[in-house]
Amino acid sequence: MxxxxxxxxxxxxxxxxxxxxxxxxxxxxxxxxxxxxxxxxxxxxxxxxxxxxxxxxxxxASSLGKVTTDVHRFSHGDYQHASQIAARQLEDRFQLTVDRILCDPAKRDEFDAIASSVAADVPVYQLRKAALGLRKARKLRPELIKRIADWGVEILSFEAKQLTEDGDLIPRKPGIYLFRDKSGYLYIGEASSLRSRVSKHLDHSDRKALARHFWDTGITEVVVELHAFDAHSDARKTGPRRAYESELIEKRNPRFNIRP
Missing domain, CATH: 1.10.10 (Arc Repressor Mutant, subunit A)
Incomplete structure (x- = not known):
C-alpha cells in the first residue's frame, strides 16, 4: 500500500x-x-x-503534538548578520523565503557557503538556526518593492578587489549597490550608472564614514552586491530607484547609511 x-x-x-x-x-x-x-x-x-x-x-499546523524534549538554544548575536546576509542574497536571486531555502538541500548548501564566508568558525547548524530566529523575530520580512519592481534585474556579486582590478565587470546600468564585509552590511546606494558610482566609492568614497572604514580596514574582505536593472525600465528614473534603495536600507540596516 x-x-x-x-x-x-x-x-x-x-x-x-x-x-x-x-x-x-x-x-x-x-x-x-x-x-x-x-x-x-x-x-x-x-x-x-x-x-x-x-x-x-x-x-x-501543530499536527504532531508536543514532541520536543531536547531544546538547543544559542545566543546568535555574534554571527546573526551572516545568516541575514545569506538569506537576503538568496532571496534576491531566487525570490524564496528562508524557510524554502532551508528546506531545499541545494539552496541550503548555497546558504551555508555564503554565511560561512562571513562567519567561518560557526557551525552551519547554528547559522541556519540563526536564520530561522531572524524569521521568527520578523527581521527577514519580505522587501515588497522587489515584488513589484519588474525592471529586468540581474543580481551580481563580486569581491571589491576584483572590481578595482577590472572596472568593466560593473555594468553601465541603473541599479542598487550594497557593500558588506564580515561585520555585516556597510552601505547601500542607488545609481543611474552602477559602474560610475561604485568605482567612485572604491576609489575614494564621498561618504566619509565609508571612506574611513575602507582606509582603516582595507577592502580585502569587502563584497559588492549589485542589482543591475534594464536601462529602459522605470529604474532609469531616480524616484523608483530611491524607493527600492530605501526599503533595502530599512530592512538591512547598513552601518554607514543615514536612514532615508
Whole structure:
C-alpha cells in the first residue's frame, strides 16, 4: 500500500527526531540526513524539498503534538548578520523565503557557503538556526518593492578587489549597490550608472564614514552586491530607484547609511 507523504513524514520524524524539534530535524545536518533517508523508504517519489517542506507545515499546523524534549538554544548575536546576509542574497536571486531555502538541500548548501564566508568558525547548524530566529523575530520580512519592481534585474556579486582590478565587470546600468564585509552590511546606494558610482566609492568614497572604514580596514574582505536593472525600465528614473534603495536600507540596516 502506498504511504502518503504526510504519513511518511510523520513516521520518519517520529523515528529519527531524538526529542528535537521539527525545525531542528530540517536544519541539523545529521538529523536531516536520517529523516530524508527514512522518507525515501516510505515515499520514494517525494523530493527532499517536499519532505522537508511537509515537515515544516506539519509543525505550523501543530499536527504532531508536543514532541520536543531536547531544546538547543544559542545566543546568535555574534554571527546573526551572516545568516541575514545569506538569506537576503538568496532571496534576491531566487525570490524564496528562508524557510524554502532551508528546506531545499541545494539552496541550503548555497546558504551555508555564503554565511560561512562571513562567519567561518560557526557551525552551519547554528547559522541556519540563526536564520530561522531572524524569521521568527520578523527581521527577514519580505522587501515588497522587489515584488513589484519588474525592471529586468540581474543580481551580481563580486569581491571589491576584483572590481578595482577590472572596472568593466560593473555594468553601465541603473541599479542598487550594497557593500558588506564580515561585520555585516556597510552601505547601500542607488545609481543611474552602477559602474560610475561604485568605482567612485572604491576609489575614494564621498561618504566619509565609508571612506574611513575602507582606509582603516582595507577592502580585502569587502563584497559588492549589485542589482543591475534594464536601462529602459522605470529604474532609469531616480524616484523608483530611491524607493527600492530605501526599503533595502530599512530592512538591512547598513552601518554607514543615514536612514532615508
Amino acid at each position: 502506498t504511504t502518503s507523504l504526510k504519513d511518511a513524514v510523520e513516521k520518519s520524524f517520529l523515528t529519527v527526531h531524538e526529542g528535537r524539534s521539527t525545525d531542528d530535524v530540517v536544519i541539523e545536518p545529521v538529523l536531516n540526513k536520517a529523516f530524508l533517508s527514512e522518507c525515501q523508504k516510505l515515499a520514494p517519489n517525494a523530493s527532499d524539498f517536499d519532505a522537508n517542506w511537509q515537515l515544516l507545515n506539519l509543525r505550523k
